[in-house]
């Protein structure tokens with residue numbers, strides 16, 4: 001698989017958090033979450049660059065040139081985002097994937113150090129780029145070699161993890177392959193038994209007709225999951241989509257996603273809001289306030 005090496009750099013515009021409010025009936029307290037997605041860090045040690053096959057090195061250096069052309073550097077950028085999250089009073093960082101552009105040793109270290117060293121807890125869901133090099137994209141080798149590296153920042157399991165408060169659950173479900181698998185869907189649906197409202201974080205947004213135009217304009221395809229987009233006929237995706245986006249009695253109160261590199265706020269067919277947040281590499285991020293209805 002090869003991804004485009006962009007020729008027109010997008011402009012860094014400074015960290016400008018959008019905002020969004022989720023209203024939930026019966027909450028005992030209010031919450032603030034800081035959402036960061038698609039930072040696409042491209043860090044490499046000199047050794048790993050020199051040991052890469054030439055084709056991979058050329059490709060990765062082109063990606064780095066594109067994603068970092070206007071950055072102050074990944075580490076400084078990360079700390080700027082954390083300062084912004086602190087200023088917002090964030091209870092939790094929602095990190096919805098592609099924070100790194102490939103699983104280089106340096107990227108994984110910067111990411112893990114960044115998550116560990118901040119005093120704001122974080123919930124991470126992997127993106128499609130996080131755990132694969134483009135020339136080994138989502139292969140069994142990538143699954144075996146790289147996905148396990150994310151376990152410790154995904155509370156033990158890159159497939160699904162959650163943070164549970166007294167009156168709210170924030171759940172991260174991996175849909176980085178534009179699909180969910182049976183065991184993950186089972187685990188997610190079992191959370192409904194807790195009878196708490198759920199905020200779901202994904203990398204890839206769920207299909208919603210009103211995002212088709214924007215999605216096509218940016219990507220020339222429907223980079224969403226379910227229905228008319230990816231894996232709409234897959235039984236597990238159908239089951240997941242039905243439970244989140246169609247069921248009128250779903251406990252899901254909001255879906256927070258990235259992947260598309262633009263801001264978008266929408267409503268799924270059953271009335272649940274779905275929020276897409278703009279790419280971190282140009283300064284996009286979002287503050288999400290969860291308030292009592």
Ligand SMILES: [Fe+2]
Pocket residue numbers: 098127128129203259260
């Ligand atoms: Fe992505």
